[in-house]
Amino acid sequence: xxAILKSRQFTGxxxxxxxxxxxDLILTRILWLEGLDDGNKNTKDRYIYLHGTxxxxxxxxxxxxxxxxxxxxxxVDLFNRLDTGSEVEVIYPESSAAPAxxxxx
Numbered sequence: 001x002x003a004i005l006k007s008r009q010f011t012g013x014x015x016x017x018x019x020x021x022x023x024d025l026i027l028t029r030i031l032w033l034e035g036l037d038d039g040n041k042n043t044k045d046r047y048i049y050l051h052g053t054x055x056x057x058x059x060x061x062x063x064x065x066x067x068x069x070x071x072x073x074x075x076v077d078l079f080n081r082l083d084t085g086s087e088v089e090v091i092y093p094e095s096s097a098a099p100a101x102x103x104x105x
Contacts, residue, residue: 001076002072004026005051008032017054026053027051027052029052030050031078031079032044032047036087049068052069052071052072055069056071068090
């Protein structure tokens with residue numbers, strides 16, 4: 001929990017929340033996405049992940065560089081439920097600021 005990851009590797013450091021950090025850290029676990037839709041087939045090449053964050057107070061707002069951030073407890077739970085190659089569907093709630101996309105046919 002709180003493992004700081006860079007380039008998908010554990011740095012040996014753990015963020016414990018005791019000191020403020022403005023940097024949007026990639027923490028705890030990474031689920032690296034490989035897009036299937038035409039508009040997202042390059043997701044893996046863009047290094048888009050599901051991951052934990054040190055900025056849990058910003059969850060639900062568009063504050064990352066394209067990744068989908070989770071609370072650290074939730075990303076551990078999700079990581080433990082999925083096998084490599086599992087399909088994950090990202091659905092934006094009606095009330096969120098979803099990126100502009102073409103409707104699916």
